[in-house]
Structure formats: structure tokens, C-alpha cells
Amino acid sequence: MPILNFKDNMYRSHTCGELNAQQIGNKVTLSGWVQKVRNKGFMIWVDLRDRYGLTQLIFDEERSSKELMEKAGNLAREFVIQVEGTVIEREAKNPNMATGEIEVLVDDFKILNSSKTPPFTIEDETDGGEDLRMKYRYLDIRRNPVKNKLMFRHQVGMKVRNYLSNQGFIEIETPYLIKSTPEGARDFVVPSRMNEGQFYALPQSPQTFKQLLMVGGMDKYFQIVKCFRDEDLRADRQPEFTQIDCEMAFVEQEDILNIFEGLTMHLLKEIKGVDVAEFPRMTYDEAMKKYGNDKPDIRFGMEFAELDDLAKNKGFNVFDQQELVVGIAVPGAASFTRKEIDNLISWVKRPQIGANGLVWAKYNEDGTLKSSVDKFYSQEDLAAWAEATGAKPGDLMLVMAGDAAKTRSQLSALRMHLGNELGLRKADEFAPLWVVDFPLLEWDEETERFHAMHHPFTSPKKEDFALLETEPGKVRANAYDLVLNGNEIGGGSIRIHDKETQSQMFKYLGFTPEEAKAQFGFLMDAFQYGAPPHGGIAFGFDRLVAILGGQESIRDFIAFPKNNAGRDVMIDAPAKLDNDQLDELHLQLKL
């Protein structure tokens, strides 16, 4: 946290976080909130809090007037007061507190504002539940855990901006009132009063604008920018979120990876003091095979081993008919009790995971092997599994089988679950990697057509171009994700930059030429006037900050988040409009 130099006003000569033994004997003025009052009758201590810390105030009957003692006795939590007094040495020093060497003997104070008893305690550990804290978010922000996260977010934002700016990137603000597009998630829209019957849309990302900036020659663009998606909200997803949005011209994929690997290293070094080596690069296929997931947490091993050759055709029917048999070795888990293993089996059978079951095999410390399928597999068979999964004496092997994609996803969930349970996902350890060579298209069962996996502007790999006509699902894209500790924190691609390829792409995605023109005509037009090769990346800023802060949830890194129904419960939004307002917008409700 930066040193703060606020001492230039009438309300305070110092903050509540800065007094120490050097100021003993000085007259000071402080302002802040009453955190706690301890009243022993002959002596009263008050902890005074502001953004910068806590300072202990003292009143005692030997040194303070009777009136002052009385006034102090009436103070209660969260009163705002302005205090004048003298810094004195504290008898019972508190080495855990920045101001723990001193206290302030109060000459006089003024109540700047009183307070009702707050609905929850304003302490690091509060008694307030989530809902209550959201309704009174302004009180929640007074608490260190929330306050510190917001200050941390600011710090990360400044580091990002300064780093990119020093690398020659220009922050350019793109518009918020843009045009709705049918591709991708649902847009939030904004009715136009002046253009009757028409609507703006709020951007899901500045994608097309940043591409137009590349056409415009601004070859290194960035922006920390709000984006909007009207999706059914899942836990920890917000309808408005913040993105570090970047684009570069005259670059290839390798250039972009290098630049943003540099940014990520810089942040890890500057903010966490962590040096990380060059980021590993893993293809999408490899990530799916090794971790069942395109955003693997590689802080802990437990890589997948495909066991088809070793586990099929040994008389165990359950495996024989399946597309894939795949296992992991859980370090040190041979000691799991029957009950612990049963719990794991129940865990994977829950509807959220949906597995049929789990085969286990213990590699005991004494070198023997014991499994749930001993009937079908010899010690040698199981030893071969151990070899394949990398299990060592003391480890537990867990094996699943079924449809390849589903099984990988299920085993991945189990792997992450175990990573959490066994404390292998350490908040202070950072293991970034690039996942590359994503598929260009993915099949959508519902609409029965291919969708762009990234977005329709992503370029296919040249060598796969021919496959577009024959096996579109196999075409790889020049697309990449930056993954950190099991989270996708950034993703991007090299874009298509010529009109013809872009038209073809729209065709593959099922747009008629008319639709493509209506939605993206301006971009296709732009491509006719000398569009440079370009590509970019966008980081989820909320997520990045949370992960750097060692947290899984983004919510407390957002000052005023919305709940899972998209509501701001503090201001009670959204809300109804007057009919006059609707009339002006040429709208009526259809409920």
C-alpha cells in the first residue's frame, strides 16, 4: 500500500494509521469512526478508525475533566468524531498494531455525526450474513477485508496501466452505446428516445472497436473497461464486469504471448513478490487429455493417465465397453479410510458431476496393491496402472470410465476437488500457463450448427484451412488462453483481417450475407481499406485481481456487486419506470 500523505486539512493533522513513538508529546488532530469503547469508569479507551488504521484514544479521570469523561462515556460504535489531544507513550504496547506504541490523551473532541447501532459488527470477522452486508454495503466497505480488497484492486489497475503504457500501449475509450449483435451472449439494450423504435446495446466487449482501431493504425491499444452480458447469472458471475482489453497490429501469436506473459510476470513480481519461470505452453488437446480441462491448475500433479490398454479386456465388463478409461494418482491418499473413499464415490455421483462410479486402487507403503476391482486385476496389472499414473507407495489411484469428453470433465472435477481438500491449491503459489490451439468451432446441439468457440473474428490456422469444408470441428484456431491456478484469466486470438476470409467465416457460422452485412458490415467495409494483421487478448480484471489476492470469489473485489438475480439490493435496482418515461422512449410493457 502506498504511503499516504494526507495531513493538510482542518479535520485532521494525521491519519489514524501513522502515529508512532516519534510523535510522543505532539498535539494532534484525528478524525474517524469509533470502533470500540472500553469504559472502566475511571478510564475510557476508544479505538478510532479511519481508512489508514486504528489509534487508541484515552480519557482518564486524573487527567481529563469530568465533562470530557462524561461526553466520552456517551460515545458508541460508528460515531464519527474529531479529536484533539497529545500523543503519549502507551503502557501496554501492542506490537501487532502500526500505532501500538502510542495512544492519544484527548484534550477535547467533537461529534461530527452520530450513528445508529450498525446492523452488523464492523470488524474483520463480522456477524453479518451475506445478504445483510450487501444491503449495507457502505458499512461492509468499512471492514478491513473488503476495504483492503478494493485498495488492492486499485493497485493492480495502476500497475497494469503503467506497465502497458510504458510498453507503448495507448488506452483508448470505446463507446458504451453501441449496436446489438445476435452472436454470443445476450446484450443489454438501451432504448433510444431520439431514434424512435431503435435501441443501443451495451458492449459485451469492445471487440469490433478494437479491431477498427487496428485498421486505424493505433497498433497497441488497451483499455480497462466495463463490459455487459445479460446472462442467467451463476454464482460469482456479474452482469457487468471489467476487462483489460488489448489489441496489437503487425503481430503474430508469439508476439502477443510474449507481451502479456511479460505483463503477468510483472504483476506477480510487483504485487506478490513472486518470480515465475517462462510460462509453459500446452495445446488444448493436451490440456484436455492431461487435465480434462482447458484451464488446468498445474500447481499440483495428478495428471491423467489413459489406462485403456491396461484396464480393458481383463474381464471387467464395466471398463470394456467404454470409450475411455482414465485415472489419476492422489499423493499420500493410500491411507484414506473406506469411509473417505465412499465419500469420494458419492461426490462424483452427485448430479452436478454425474459419474457412474469410481474405481480405486491403493498403492500401500509396503509395496502391495489393493483395489476395488481385485477380482479382475492382478498385482501386476495394478502395478502397471501405478507406472502409468505415476503413483508411488502411499498413493491412491482413482479411475473412471465412460464417454471420453464427459469422463475427462468428471475426473477433472474430482481432481480439483481433491486439490482443494488436500490443500494442494496454495493461495501463495502461482502457476501460469498458456493453452493454445483451441478449436475454431464448436458444435451446438441445440441450434444444430457450429458456433465460434472464441468469436467469429478468430482466424483459423492456415494449415487447417482446408478442413473447414470437410471437418470443421477439427479446425484449430490461432486462439490462446492465459490460465492461472485453474482459472482462465485471459483469452484472445489472432483475428481475421481480410474481407474474404471473414465473409467465409460468417458463412460457416450460418449467417446469410445479408445478416453478416447488417451486423458487421462496418467491419467488413473497414477490411477493404488496408487492415493490418492483428490480434489481441482480454483479461478478466475482476478474476485476475481475485486470484492475485489469493481468493476464489470475485465479489468482494467489486465495490458494489449485484446479487445472483442481477439486483443491487442496496439501491434496490432495477426498478419500475414512470409511464411518462416509457412514453418518451416509445415503449410499453408486455407482461
Add this chain to the structure above:
Amino acid sequence: MPILNFKDNMYRSHTCGELNAQQIGNKVTLSGWVQKVRNKGFMIWVDLRDRYGLTQLIFDEERSSKELMEKAGNLAREFVIQVEGTVIEREAKNPNMATGEIEVLVDDFKILNSSKTPPFTIEDETDGGEDLRMKYRYLDIRRNPVKNKLMFRHQVGMKVRNYLSNQGFIEIETPYLIKSTPEGARDFVVPSRMNEGQFYALPQSPQTFKQLLMVGGMDKYFQIVKCFRDEDLRADRQPEFTQIDCEMAFVEQEDILNIFEGLTMHLLKEIKGVDVAEFPRMTYDEAMKKYGNDKPDIRFGMEFAELDDLAKNKGFNVFDQQELVVGIAVPGAASFTRKEIDNLISWVKRPQIGANGLVWAKYNEDGTLKSSVDKFYSQEDLAAWAEATGAKPGDLMLVMAGDAAKTRSQLSALRMHLGNELGLRKADEFAPLWVVDFPLLEWDEETERFHAMHHPFTSPKKEDFALLETEPGKVRANAYDLVLNGNEIGGGSIRIHDKETQSQMFKYLGFTPEEAKAQFGFLMDAFQYGAPPHGGIAFGFDRLVAILGGQESIRDFIAFPKNNAGRDVMIDAPAKLDNDQLDELHLQLKL
């Protein structure tokens, strides 16, 4: 502009702005746009452009192959090419060009993309009209005047952020999807799909959120943030605009003026190299009396002189019946011809100004005085006018009379017009000042009630509090504007921070208690839990950047501005929605 260090990729070893005599003999790779081709047959010169500058390429039949000459001959404007060649000394050096000492003898080049002939020339002086340039904004951005303004904006933004951050301010993002309020300008609204029949509003400013942050203890907040107002657009006003939004707790007006005077001085020094003295402070009343305007341009004199005592009751009926007779001295304008003066008279009579006429009096170089009202005023009378207006020999006095408020406003318009005409408003001269003590309320003829001049959270001056009941129009507010060169670039106030005063304020503004609670209940609630004294300011970032850039219009400092009908003509937004989309939003059109 910062030094750029882009040289780490395959498409280019250098930018088009950095080669000089030191690189002579080196092999280089450049990429960029063809700015110009001069083809003399035996020799071809191409100016290659990127964001960083221009480099001259040369092909000549003695040193280049026939094929290469032919290929180069086919190049046209705005083609994107990648070039390999050798840096050589230029015969005809161009000292006005960063790369003017060298040229690049091309070994070979690749066309990365072709270009249709652009609809206007991509030159500093273009042949494209405003509308065409807006439609093809991505091409307009390639032009230096636009590109440089966007880069300048980035630079100002970085300086603002770093300055405020170093002063202990925390940038905190406030939500974009908030709640509509009837006060102030019209909101843009966003229908909620998940909350049927309800709407979010886009913020006109983060006003209430920043106040809640103060209640939350984040005592120095800032944000560079987009704001939205659905107003009928005037020239140079945008439906979405950017604000430097700031708020502080435990401060008085003087603290805020000092901090933001510091910021403004810092920007003037760092960006313009200009040192300015402590900013003058002028009351609103004084500004209106001296300049007829609450945002006076004080770079040039021409202060108003009230001439009632000197000009009334001298037999000139036109003046006698008027509330105010007021004049200015125009330096050096005694030499104006009859025609020039007539033009001024016509100018003030235009409907936009609406004056009845203009009395003039020349203070000739020889000391004699000659006026349009010599019949009524003696030389001594006119000499007294000269004394009052500060006119010197050679100056022209211009006098208007009428209703005080209207006449001041008309004379102010004339003064600014003359300031422009006479070149007194110099782009490289900066004269900031604070205008303070604004009225709290202003009477609205239409609704026949008082409105908050600033906003309903502005605190009245303590000493005027009693007037609220008796003469509300006379109550002064703790409100202030930062004015620079005749533009309001910032404005703010010390806020009300107790529930009772705020309730009273809502009452004076004609809210019922129910309306106040429905709209601002969360703020009033917050005030019950220990709200600190606080206040803030917001700067119009678009305007600030434009003025620092020496320009009057904000439009070219915005990458993708909207036109006066609120349309983005490039992407053609707003646009119609599908009926499906409307259905999902529980809406139908009412045209």
C-alpha cells in the same frame, strides 16, 4: 509522446518513426501503410506510415530488380506492406522529418493487405468532410491530427491517474447498471430481462455511489468514468462522456480546492510546460458582475463596468428605463470602421443573442471621444465612461442596457466574440480560476419551483441557512467550479452529510417524503450510520483534454463520437431489435 520500444516481432524490426543516420547500413524490416507513391519510372519513392511516423522507401532501376520495380509500381495509397531493406543516407535530407536523414533501399516487400482508394485523403489536411470522416472514422484515426489527439488523451489520463494515486486517492469502479432518478437530466435506461417490467438506468454520474464510498470510509476516491445523459444534443455535446470523478471525506471546501488546484497545476506543468500562479477565486456574484458569466475567460481584460450612475438621467431615454447599463472597453478597437461596428451591432441583434442594440464610444488616439450617442453625452460624460471601463486612447467602448441578467449574458457573449475575433484567446495561454459561492437553488419558470443548481446533495452555507425559509433564491451553496479559459472544466460541492438536512433539502426541492425515500432512501439510510463530512468535484475529461490540447471542440479527442442525433454513423447505431429480443425483455414498441 513516450519513446516506444516496439521492435520485438517478425513483422518489423523498427517502427516507421525511428530510423536515423545511426542505422545507416543496417538491414531493417518495416511494416505500415503506403502514404504516398512518387513514380518517376527509373525511381520510385514510397512514404511508409505507421503510428510512429513516416519512412521514405526507395526503389531504383540501378539497384532494384525489374520485378521489384514493377511490383512497387503497382502500389497504391493505403496498401499495407512489409518491407525488407537497407538503411541508406538520403540525398535530399528533410530536417522537418524525424527520419529525414535516411531512406530505406528496398530488397523486397510483401503486400499484407490491399486497399480500395480511401474515400478521403489520409493526410494532415484532408479533403474529407465531417460526415464522411465520421462514417469512416477508422480511416480518419490514421490521420495525424486525430491520432495525436487520442494519444494526447491517453497521456493526460495517465498523468491524472498517477497524480491522484500518488496523493492517496483510490480508483474505485462504481456500477453502470443503477437506478433511474427523476432529478436532473434524463436517464438512459436498460430494461431488465430477469426482473420483469423493471429497468436499470445508466449513471449520469456516480454521485450517490461516491458519497456512499465516503460513508464507507474510503476517504479519497476517484474514477475516470463514462457517464450518460439522454439530453437533446447540442453541438459538441455527447450522450456518453467521460468524467474524472472525485470525492473526499474529512475535508472542507478549501481542502478540495487546494488538492485539485494542485492537480490542475501539475497537468499544466507536465503537459504544457506552463507554470501558473495560485488560482484566483471569484464569487459567482462577482463573476456575473465582471464578466456576465459564471465561467469567465480571464485571459483578456474587458471587464464589465456598470454605468448606471454615469449614463442614466442624461436625457437618453433608452438607458433611463433599464435595470442595468453596462459597458466594456475593447483594446485598440477605436480604429474600427463604421462597417465593423455595424457588424457588431448586427451580431448582438441576432436571435441567438437577442440584444436590442449597442451603444459605442471611441476613445480616439488624440484623446477625443466620439460616440453613437453624442447628442446626449458630453465629452466629460464619455471620459467618465472611459474611466469606469478602463478605456485608454485607441480603445472602443461598447455599452448595452436592459434587464440585468439578460444584458450581462448578452454583453458576455459579445465580449467572448471579440476575444475570439481579436485573437485574445490564445491557445497556449492558460488562466484558471475558481468560481465559488454559487446559489444553492435556481428558480425554474416551467415547473414553477426551485431546482438544485448543482444537485440536491449540495450543502447550503451555514450562515445562509436561515434564508432557506424566507429567500431561498439568495442561499449560497458550498459549491465551486474550476474554470479554464472560459470553460467550466470542473465543478463540485461540499455535500450534506446528515439525514435531517438532506430531508429538508428534498422538501425544498418539492419531493414528498415518499418520493425522497423511494429515490434516495439508501443514501438517507446510510447517513444514519456515521456519515463523515465530505465533498468532491468532477472534471469533464473530454473538455479538459480538449482545452489542454488547445482546441475548443471535444469531438476529435473521442475515438468514436456520436453525431448530433446521438447516432454512431460508422456502426449505424442505434438500430432496430428483433421481436424475440423485445419479447424477452417484456417490451413492445409504441410508435
